[in-house]
Amino acid sequence: MNCTSLCYIIMACIEKIYSVSALVGNGKCNANCxxxxxxxxxxxxxxNEIYYKNLESAIKLSARYGGWSLSFTSSGEPTEDPSALTRAFEVYDKCAKEGAYFPNVNLFTNGINFGDKDFCKTYLPKWRKLGLTNVAISVHGVDESAQEEIYGISSYPKLEKLVENIEEQGVGVRATLLLRKCYVDNSKKYEEAVHNLIDKGITNITSWPIGKPDGSRIEGTPSRVGLFEIKNWLRKNAKMCHGHVWGGGVYDYKGNILRITDYVTKHDPKKDFVRQLVVFQDGTVAYSWIKEGALCMK
Ligand code: SF4
Structure with a gap:
């Protein structure tokens, strides 16, 4: 056996590309974390015109490999550049009409602009027609006071108001409950935060510990013990619906969806799956948020 055939054996072919995350817009943000x-x-x-071309290719590639979730996010707050978002949704709409359909199309946001009813009325019906299914609001604490502190703003809209404004336009609401030291960093606070969100009408909640974009720990990453406690709480109090091959999984908690995962997964060329294709704004498509060793398209 020569060296080439040995390499061939240990390199797996990609069988599944679960999702696409695309950065959209001019990077402006209305918060200051x-x-x-x-x-x-x-x-x-x-x-960047290449960006839109590669966004279309990434969506079609993931759909062909069984992808079921598309997320729009930003290097700032995506809703601060609504025309770029509309254009990205138009790209998705074209793909869906050509067969590359995703059942979950999420818009990740800090939620601030959705406190404005007129903003919701102006954009959400248009984005919904182009395929948006859920707005995913990032939540940082057990209640809204943490939103003001973390986002560095004087007043954050009430979560129930956000739910009302968004659902009124026929779009679902999810929360990204971020796990952060001194905020939600153990099972007791996690349980409290989950109950607070459910009480406010948010019944689909994803969590991951904050960290560096390369997946390593930062000052605000909760302790390993705290994270273990949260996972253990889920195991004891909720029923697992399915696990993720990259770690974590989805649980049924009294009829609500709780999902726990990691912030990022480093691409491993020996694995036969890709957690997400990431579409960067320079048009690069990578097999993970960590571009190095994970290039897919340019
Ligand atoms: S973390 Fe998000 S919301 Fe906060 S300043 Fe950065 S882009 Fe804005």
């Missing part, structure tokens, strides 16, 4: 995860990507947030 102390450990902003998007800042380092902002220099690339410029109009």
């Amino acid at each position: 102390p450990d902003c995860a998007g800042k380092y990507l902002r220099p690339d947030a410029k109009e």
Whole structure:
């Protein structure tokens, strides 16, 4: 056996590409978080025709490999650049009409602009027609006071108001409940935060510990013990619906969806799956948020 055939044996072929995450817009943000995860990507947030071409290719590629979730996010707040979002949804709409349909199309947001009813009325019906299924609001604590603190703003809209404004336009609401030291960092606070969200009408909640874009720990990452406690609480109090091959899974908690996962998964060329294709604003498509060793398209 020569060296080439040995390499062939240990390199797996990709069988599944679960999702696509695309950065959209000019990178502006209406918040000012102390450990902003998007800042380092902002220099690339410029109009770029190659980006839209590669976004279409990434959506079609993932759909062909069994992908079922598309997420729009940003190096800032995506809703601060609604025309770029509309164009990205138009790209998805074209793909869906050509057969590359995703049952979950999510818009990740800090939620601030959805406190404005007129904003919701102006954009959500249009984005819904182009395929948007859910708005995923990032939540940082047990209640809204943490939103103001983390986002560095004087007043954050009530969560129930956000739910009302969004659902009124026929779009679902999810929460991304971020796990952060001194905020939601153990099972007791996680349980409290989950109950608070459910009481406010948010019944689909995803969590991951905050960290660096390369997946390593930062000052605000909760302790390993705290994270273990949260996972253990889920195991004891909820029923697992399915696991993720990259770690974590989806649970049924009294009829509500709770999902726990990691912030990012480093691409492993020996594995036969890709958690997500990431479409960066310079048009690069990578097999993970960590571009190095994970390039897919340019
Ligand atoms: S909302 Fe997001 S993009 Fe805006 S400052 Fe906070 S982390 Fe950064």
